[in-house]
Amino acid sequence: MTDNTILRLAIQRKGRLSEDSLSLIKESGIKFSSDTGRLKSTSRNFPIEFLFLRDDDIPDYVADGVADIGIVGENVALEKGKNIDNIKKLGFSKCRLSLAIPKEIDYLGLQYFHQSSIATSYPRILGSFLEKNGIKADIHEISGSVEIAPSIGLAAAVCDIVSSGSTLLSNGLKEVETILHSEAVIIGNQNLSQQKKSILDRLLFRIESVQKGKNNKYILLNAPNDKLDEIITLLPGMRSPTIVPLADKNWSSVHSVINEDEFWDVIENLRGAGAEGILVVPIEKMIL
Ligand code: PRT
Ligand code: ZN
Numbered sequence: 001m002t003d004n005t006i007l008r009l010a011i012q013r014k015g016r017l018s019e020d021s022l023s024l025i026k027e028s029g030i031k032f033s034s035d036t037g038r039l040k041s042t043s044r045n046f047p048i049e050f051l052f053l054r055d056d057d058i059p060d061y062v063a064d065g066v067a068d069i070g071i072v073g074e075n076v077a078l079e080k081g082k083n084i085d086n087i088k089k090l091g092f093s094k095c096r097l098s099l100a101i102p103k104e105i106d107y108l109g110l111q112y113f114h115q116s117s118i119a120t121s122y123p124r125i126l127g128s129f130l131e132k133n134g135i136k137a138d139i140h141e142i143s144g145s146v147e148i149a150p151s152i153g154l155a156a157a158v159c160d161i162v163s164s165g166s167t168l169l170s171n172g173l174k175e176v177e178t179i180l181h182s183e184a185v186i187i188g189n190q191n192l193s194q195q196k197k198s199i200l201d202r203l204l205f206r207i208e209s210v211q212k213g214k215n216n217k218y219i220l221l222n223a224p225n226d227k228l229d230e231i232i233t234l235l236p237g238m239r240s241p242t243i244v245p246l247a248d249k250n251w252s253s254v255h256s257v258i259n260e261d262e263f264w265d266v267i268e269n270l271r272g273a274g275a276e277g278i279l280v281v282p283i284e285k286m287i288l
Contacts, residue, residue, distance in 0.1 A: 005195035006047045007203070010061055010070035013052035017184055020092040021071045025050075027285075028206035047199050058187070059084055065189050068196050074182040075161060079122050083190055088204060090184040091211065095163045097122055097180040100173040102150055107176045113137050113157060119149030120159035129179045147171040212286040215260050219267075220279040222246065222253055227274040234269045236262065257283070 011021045022034050032043040032050060041050045051067050058070040059080035069087065075097050077086060099118070101107060110133055117138040120126050130137055140155050147167050149155040161182075162168060162175055186207075192200065223231045228243065231254060235241050241256035254275075258266050267278065 003195055004047075005193070005199065006042070006049050007069065007196050007199040008049050008051060008067045010051045010053050010058045010067035012055040012058070012071070015055060017055060017071060017073065017093050020090075020184065024090065024092075024207060024210065027210045028203065030203075030206075046203075048203065056080065062187050062189050065191070067189075068192055069186055069188045069200060071184055071186055074185050075122065075125070075180060077185055077187050078180070079124050081187065085188045085190055087186040087188045087200075088207070090186065090207075093182075093184040095161050095182050096178045097125060097159065097182060098162045098175045099157060099159050099177040099179065100147075100162070100168050100175045101157045103169075103172055103174040107174075110135055110177065112176075116157055117155040118157045118159050119146050119155035121146060122159060125180060126159045147173060209285045209287050212288070213283040216257050216283050216286055217260065217263060218255070218281040218283050219258050220253060220255050220277075220281070221270060221275040222251055222277040223273075223275050225250055225252055228252060228254070230273045231270060231275055234266060234273060236266070257286070 009025075012018045025032070026034075030043050030046045030048060032041045032048075034041065039052055041052075043049070051061070053061065055072050055076050058067070058072045059077055061067045062070045063081075063083045071090065073093055073095070074086075074089075075095070077084065099113065101112065105112075113130065113135050115136060117140060118126065119140045119142050121141065121143055123139050123141045126139055130139075138155075140149065142149065142154075146158045146160040148171060149158055150173065151171060158173065159179065160168075165175060168175055188200065219235075221231075232241055235254070235256040236258060241254050244253040244255070246253055270278065
């Protein structure tokens with residue numbers, strides 16, 4: 001019997017998450033028509049179907065099982081999210097949810113918000129933050145243009161998503177507390193069937209390979225043989241580096257993989273140890 005199970009993935013139709021979500025799927029080798037003008041699309045080479053939705057609707061659809069998994073910001077997952085699993089952080093659409101007040105006010109600490117009024121689209125996250133800190137304030141829920149609330153007299157402060165900070169600045173506000181650091185995440189229904197779970201595992205394996213590839217670089221360098229031992233100890237690598245003899249029998253070529261985070265330190269140490277002709281190459285996918 002053939003198994004026709006298909007995993008349904010909800011993606012933001014149009015907005016800050018759309019492009020990176022679609023690229024991640026494409027880089028995972030999954031082919032489909034990404035015409036987000038449509039509501040649905042099915043992959044030609046992987047058992048997955050895409051639903052293109054507003055990001056705010058995705059947590060509910062996933063909780064209800066209309067979609068099996070979805071990609072949303074952690075801010076939305078937490079605000080709307082009841083009965084969903086947080087499956088994987090994706091590293092894009094990074095932002096923070098912060099409290100901001102008019103810039104001319106001297107800010108002395110959270111007590112400032114006691115008995116004040118705060119405009120936000122995130123009443124749940126804000127409410128639990130305030131409660132945890134013993135602050136009582138009026139929360140005004142508004143769905144857009146939160147940053148203008150203080151200037152029109154609607155609230156004394158705002159709790160909103162900040163990325164570069166320029167929206168706050170141009171509205172005469174300053175960020176004073178960060179409530180949440182957010183990035184895109186995969187969320188999932190809590191009752192996925194075994195078949196759907198195994199498709200999800202295959203998808204996650206592909207996504208992780210793409211992510212590891214992005215976080216690592218392939219490095220090639222030449223080294224005099226008498227420096228090889230020292231150079232090898234400097235290379236973190238996957239296992240041990242590949243060593244290839246060069247035409248000049250006193251020299252070898254060394255190939256390895258280094259992590260983006262330690263990249264420049266490793267390069268400097270390698271040069272210090274006598275490495276020459278260092279080449280650094282991007283990795284498309286990394287399967288460990
Ligand atoms: O139409 P739909 O409902 O699907 O989309 P949306 O308009 O609700 O969401 P969208 O596309 O704006 O954002 C989707 C997700 O991207 C958010 O839930 C966040 O997880 C993430 N993200 C990352 C951001 C930002 N950066 C961001 N800068 N979401 C919103 N902003 C807004 C913010 O609300 C504020 O108005 O940008 C402004 C602040 O930006 P800076 O750079 O001036 O600080
Ligand atoms: Zn939205």
